[in-house]
Amino acid sequence: MRTLYQFHGGIHPPTDKTQSNQKPIAQSALPAKLVIPLHQHVGNSAKAVVETGERALKGQIIGRPEGHLSSAVHAPTSGTVAAIDLQPVAHPSGIPDLCITLIPDGLDEWALRDACEDWRALSHTDLRHRLRNAGVVGLGGAVFPSDMKLYAHKHKITTLVLNGAECEPYITCDDLLMRERAAEILQGAEIMRALLYADEVLIGIEDNKPEAINAMKAAVAAGGHARMEVIAVPTIYPGGGAKQLIRVLTGIEVAAGVRSTDLGVQCFNVGTAYSAWRAIRHGEPLISRIVTVTGNVDHPQNFETLIGTPVAELVAQAGALPGTTGYIMGGPMMGVLLPSDQAGVIKSTNCIIAASDKLFPPPKPVLPCIRCTRCADVCPAELQPQELYWFARAKNLTKAEDYHLFDCIECGACSYVCPSNIPLVQYYRFAKSEIWAQQAGKKAADAARERHEFRESRMEREKREKAEKLAAKEKAALAAAKEKAAVAHSPLPNPDKTTSHSTKLPNDGSQVAGYLPKGEGTNESLRELQVDDTIQLKIQAAIDHAKAQAAAIKPKNTGQLTPQQQAEIAEIEARRARIREIAKDATEEQPSK
Amino acid sequence: MSGFFSPFITKPASVSQIMLNVLLALVPGIILYVWFFGPAILVTLTLASITALATESLMLKLRNRPIAPFLKDNSALLTAWLLALSIPPLAPWWLVVVGTGFAISISKHLYGGLGSNPFNPAMVGYAVLIISFPAHMTHWLTPAGLAEIPLSFSDQLNYIFHSLLPGDIKIDAVTMATPLDTLKTQLHMNGQINAILNMPIYGYLAGRGSEWVAAGFLLGGIYLFAKNIISWHIPAAFLATLFITAGLFHLLDPARYAAPLFHWFSGAAMLGAFFILTDPVTSPTTPKGRLIFAFGAGLLTYLIRVYGGFPDGVAFATLLMNICVPLIDAWTQPAVFGKKEKS
Ligand code: SF4
Numbered sequence: 001m002r003t004l005y006q007f008h009g010g011i012h013p014p015t016d017k018t019q020s021n022q023k024p025i026a027q028s029a030l031p032a033k034l035v036i037p038l039h040q041h042v043g044n045s046a047k048a049v050v051e052t053g054e055r056a057l058k059g060q061i062i063g064r065p066e067g068h069l070s071s072a073v074h075a076p077t078s079g080t081v082a083a084i085d086l087q088p089v090a091h092p093s094g095i096p097d098l099c100i101t102l103i104p105d106g107l108d109e110w111a112l113r114d115a116c117e118d119w120r121a122l123s124h125t126d127l128r129h130r131l132r133n134a135g136v137v138g139l140g141g142a143v144f145p146s147d148m149k150l151y152a153h154k155h156k157i158t159t160l161v162l163n164g165a166e167c168e169p170y171i172t173c174d175d176l177l178m179r180e181r182a183a184e185i186l187q188g189a190e191i192m193r194a195l196l197y198a199d200e201v202l203i204g205i206e207d208n209k210p211e212a213i214n215a216m217k218a219a220v221a222a223g224g225h226a227r228m229e230v231i232a233v234p235t236i237y238p239g240g241g242a243k244q245l246i247r248v249l250t251g252i253e254v255a256a257g258v259r260s261t262d263l264g265v266q267c268f269n270v271g272t273a274y275s276a277w278r279a280i281r282h283g284e285p286l287i288s289r290i291v292t293v294t295g296n297v298d299h300p301q302n303f304e305t306l307i308g309t310p311v312a313e314l315v316a317q318a319g320a321l322p323g324t325t326g327y328i329m330g331g332p333m334m335g336v337l338l339p340s341d342q343a344g345v346i347k348s349t350n351c352i353i354a355a356s357d358k359l360f361p362p363p364k365p366v367l368p369c370i371r372c373t374r375c376a377d378v379c380p381a382e383l384q385p386q387e388l389y390w391f392a393r394a395k396n397l398t399k400a401e402d403y404h405l406f407d408c409i410e411c412g413a414c415s416y417v418c419p420s421n422i423p424l425v426q427y428y429r430f431a432k433s434e435i436w437a438q439q440a441g442k443k444a445a446d447a448a449r450e451r452h453e454f455r456e457s458r459m460e461r462e463k464r465e466k467a468e469k470l471a472a473k474e475k476a477a478l479a480a481a482k483e484k485a486a487v488a489h490s491p492l493p494n495p496d497k498t499t500s501h502s503t504k505l506p507n508d509g510s511q512v513a514g515y516l517p518k519g520e521g522t523n524e525s526l527r528e529l530q531v532d533d534t535i536q537l538k539i540q541a542a543i544d545h546a547k548a549q550a551a552a553i554k555p556k557n558t559g560q561l562t563p564q565q566q567a568e569i570a571e572i573e574a575r576r577a578r579i580r581e582i583a584k585d586a587t588e589e590q591p592s593k
Numbered sequence: 594m595s596g597f598f599s600p601f602i603t604k605p606a607s608v609s610q611i612m613l614n615v616l617l618a619l620v621p622g623i624i625l626y627v628w629f630f631g632p633a634i635l636v637t638l639t640l641a642s643i644t645a646l647a648t649e650s651l652m653l654k655l656r657n658r659p660i661a662p663f664l665k666d667n668s669a670l671l672t673a674w675l676l677a678l679s680i681p682p683l684a685p686w687w688l689v690v691v692g693t694g695f696a697i698s699i700s701k702h703l704y705g706g707l708g709s710n711p712f713n714p715a716m717v718g719y720a721v722l723i724i725s726f727p728a729h730m731t732h733w734l735t736p737a738g739l740a741e742i743p744l745s746f747s748d749q750l751n752y753i754f755h756s757l758l759p760g761d762i763k764i765d766a767v768t769m770a771t772p773l774d775t776l777k778t779q780l781h782m783n784g785q786i787n788a789i790l791n792m793p794i795y796g797y798l799a800g801r802g803s804e805w806v807a808a809g810f811l812l813g814g815i816y817l818f819a820k821n822i823i824s825w826h827i828p829a830a831f832l833a834t835l836f837i838t839a840g841l842f843h844l845l846d847p848a849r850y851a852a853p854l855f856h857w858f859s860g861a862a863m864l865g866a867f868f869i870l871t872d873p874v875t876s877p878t879t880p881k882g883r884l885i886f887a888f889g890a891g892l893l894t895y896l897i898r899v900y901g902g903f904p905d906g907v908a909f910a911t912l913l914m915n916i917c918v919p920l921i922d923a924w925t926q927p928a929v930f931g932k933k934e935k936s
C-alpha cells in the first residue's frame with residue numbers, strides 16, 4: 001500500500017456526478033456550423049491559414065501555431081470556411097475573439113493522416129513536433145501546449161503524474177474516458193514517460209470513481225505497463241488540482257512560481273494523454289473532446305464533441321429544459337458563465353452545465369467578514385483569505401502580494417464556506433488583474449521616463465557641446481596667442497584631472513565606463529564620439545534600471561494561472577513589447593543628430 | 594439567476610447560524626443559573642436582548658445600512674447575552690440598558706459595525722459599567738438555600754424595575770460579593786485559603802452554584818468545539834495558562850493562593866475561554882496567534898484577579914489582548930503551500 005499525503009484544507013461539496021456518469025459516451029451530432037476560436041490555448045493565438053470560401057478537410061490545419069508557445073487549430077470535419085471574424089467565445093469577459101466559422105459538408109472527409117505504427121522509432125523532437133501540429137494541449141483546463149511540457153533532461157524527472165482525479169462537482173468526462181478508453185490513455189502516458197525520461201507513472205483517481213479505477217487498473221495489467229500504478233485518492237475538492245494531486249501522490253509541495261519539473265514531477269490530465277496517443281499513433285489532431293452536458297437538462301450525459309460545436313446545439317442533444325438561465329463551462333467551483341450559447345466548444349470545455357435558479361440559487365446578501373477563518377481552514381494554498389480580502393478591498397495591492405496573492409489557485413473553496421457569503425475569489429481575481437494593469441502602466445511610465453531622460457541628456461549634450469566648441473575656439477585663440485610666446489600646451493585639459501563627465505569615458509571605444517587610460521590627448525572628433533557613447537550608456541543604464549525595477553515588482557508567481565489569466569498576461573505582455581519598441585525607437589533617434 | 598462568477602455553489606452556512614449555535618451553547622449554563630439563582634437572569638437577558646436589537650436597528654438606520662440582514666445575523670443578541678451573563682442578575686433595569694446600548698452603539702457601530710470592532714463589545718459594556726457604577730456591579734444574588742430571605746420572582750422584578758424590595762430588606766441582605774471577590778477581601782484580612790473556602794458560599798471547587806454555571810458553560814463550549822464553531826486553540830491555551838499560573842502560585846504558598854481549579858470555575862473563566870475570547874472578530878486569525886492571544890489573556894486574568902482592584906480579570910484581560918490582535922496576526926502569518934522549509 002502506497003502512503004498518501006494530505007494537503008491542507010479542502011471541502012466536500014455535493015459531487016452531483018451520478019446524473020451524468022450513468023450512460024456511456026455518446027457521439028454528438030454534426031452541428032450546422034462550427035465556430036472555432038484561433039486562440040484556445042495558452043500562448044500565442046494560432047494564425048489562420050485558410051481563406052473564406054475555401055474547403056477544408058477534416059483534420060486539416062486551419063490555424064498555424066505562431067511562435068514558440070502556441071498550438072495548431074484544425075478543421076473538426078470537412079466543410080467550407082464561411083467566415084474568419086470576431087465571434088462570441090467561451091470566455092467570461094464576453095469579448096469576441098477571432099474565430100473560423102466552418103459549415104460542415106456532411107462528408108466528414110479526412111485530410112491525410114500521418115499515422116505511426118511504432119512511435120518509439122521517432123525522435124523526441126519529431127514527437128513533440130507532431131504533438132504541436134496536432135494541437136495537443138492540456139485538457140484538464142490549463143490548455144497549455146503539451147509539447148512544451150514534454151522537455152526534460154535525462155534522470156531529472158522521476159515521476160509522471162496522470163491526473164484522473166476530477167474533483168469538481170458535476171464533471172464526469174474524465175471518469176467516462178477512463179472507463180471506456182483506459183488502454184489508449186495508458187499508451188499516451190507511455191509516450192509522455194518516454195519524452196520526459198520519467199521513471200514511474202502514478203495515476204491518481206478520486207475514490208468516488210470505482211469503475212474508472214478498476215478499468216484503469218485492468219488496463220495497466222493487460223497492457224503490461226511496468227512501473228505504472230493506479231492510485232485511489234480521497235475525494236476532496238480541490239484534490240484534482242495539479243499541485244494538490246502531486247502533493248497527495250508524492251508528498252512534494254510545488255510552491256507557487258516553482259516548476260514541478262524542477263522537483264522531478266510532471267503532471268498531465270488523462271484526457272491529454274489520450275489525445276497525445278490519438279495524435280501520434282493515428283495522426284488524428286485534437287478536433288474533438290469529451291464534454292459532460294449536465295444540470296438543467298433532461299438526460300445528462302457525456303458527448304464526444306467536435307471543437308467548435310455551438311453550446312446551444314450540444315445542450316439540445318441532452319434535452320434542454322425550460323428554466324435554464326445560463327450555461328456554465330466547467331464545474332460549479334471554477335467554471336465560467338458563458339456570455340453566449342452560440343460560443344463554440346473549445347479544447348478546455350470539459351463540461352457544460354445548464355444553470356437554473358433551482359440548481360444555482362442567486363447569491364445570498366453579503367455580510368461583513370467576521371474573521372471566522374473558515375476560509376483559511378479550507379484554503380489548499382494555506383493562505384489567509386480573510387487578510388487577502390481585506391487588502392484587495394482596500395486596494396492595498398502591495399500588501400496583498402506580500403500575503404501571497406499570487407499563490408492563490410482560485411479554487412473557490414474559501415468563497416464556498418464563507419458564512420458572510422463574500423465572493424472572495426472575485427476579489428482576488430480583481431486584485432491580480434489590477435496588479436497586472438499596474439505593471440503595464442508602470443512599463444508605459446518607464447518608457448516615458450526613458451524617453452524623457454534621453455531628451456534631457458540630448459539637450460544637455462547639445463548645450464555642453466556648444467560650450468565646448470566655444471571653449472575650444474577660445475582656447476585655440478589662446479593657444480595661438482601663447483604659441484607666439486612659444487609655450488606649448490595641450491589643447492585640452494588632461495582628461496583624468498577634469499570632472500567633466502564626457503571625459504570619464506574610455507576613448508578606445510571599449511565602453512568600460514568609469515575607466516580612463518591616462519595621459520592621452522584627445523582630439524575633437526574623438527571627443528564627439530565619446531559624448532555619444534556617454535548617452536548610449538546612460539540610456540542603456542536607464543533601460544536596465546527600468547528592467548530591474550519591473551522585475552522587482554513582477555508577481556511572485558505566474559505559474560499556476562487559469563487560461564484567462566494567461567491570456568490577460570499575454571495581452572499585457574504584447575502591450576509591453578509595443579512599449580519597448582517605442583522606447584527603442586526613441587533611443588535610436590539619437591545618432592541622427 | 595445564479596451568480597456571475599464561480600463558485601456558483603456555496604455551503605449553506607451563515608453568520609446567523611453560527612451565532613445561533615453560540616447562543617444555543619449558552620443555554621445549559623443559563624438553565625443552571627436559573628436553577629441556582631432564580632429567574633432574575635432571564636429578565637436581564639430579555640432586557641439586554643431588546644436593548645441590543647433596538648440599538649442595532651437604530652444604528653443601522655443612522656449608518657444607512659440595510660436593517661433586516663444585519664438584525665438576522667444574531668450577533669447583537671450574542672453581545673447582549675454575554676453582557677447580561679457578566680453582570681449581576683439583580684441589577685436595576687437601566688444598568689442593563691446602558692451597558693448594552695453602549696456596547697452596541699459605541700463599541701460596535703462607531704467602529705464600523707459587524708466585523709470591524711477591535712474590542713469585544715460585551716466586554717466594553719462590562720468595563721464601562723464596572724467603572725461607572727461599581728456599587729451596583731457587586732450585588733450578586735446569593736445562591737438558593739443560602740439566602741437569609743429568599744426573594745420571590747415578583748420581588749426580583751420589583752427590584753429590577755423599581756429598585757424596591759419587600760418590607761425594609763436591604764439589598765445587602767439578599768446579595769453578596771462574588772466568590773472571587775470574597776476570597777480577595779478575606780485574604781486581605783489575613784484569612785487562610787482553607788478556612789475561607791469553608792465559608793458557606795463556597796461549594797466543591799469554587800463558588801456554590803456559580804461553579805455549576807461555569808460547568809454549564811464548559812459543556813456549551815465543548816458543544817461549540819464539536820460543532821467546529823470554535824477551534825481548540827483559544828480555550829485550551831487560556832485554560833492551560835490560567836491553570837499553570839494558578840498552580841505555580843498555589844504550590845508556592847497554598848495558604849494564600851487558591852488552587853487552579855478554583856480559578857477555572859470562578860468568575861467568567863469558562864465563559865471567557867469558550868465564548869468571549871473566541872469571538873472571531875476580536876481575536877487573532879492564525880493558529881499560533883490564537884495561542885499567544887489566549888496565553889496573554891490567561892496570564893492577565895490571573896494577575897488582575899490576584900493583584901488587581903477588580904472582582905474578575907477576564908474582561909480587562911480580553912480588552913488588553915484585543916489591542917494586540919493586529920500585531921499578533923501580522924507576526925504570526927503561517928508559511929504557505931510549498932514554502933515551508935524556505936528560510
Ligand atoms: S470565511 Fe468569510 S467571514 Fe469567515 S474569515 Fe473568511 S472571509 Fe471572513
Ligand code: SF4
Pocket residue numbers: 375378379380381382383385407408409410411412413414415424425428
Ligand atoms: S481561491 Fe485562493 S484563497 Fe480561496 S481557497 Fe482557493 S487558493 Fe485559497
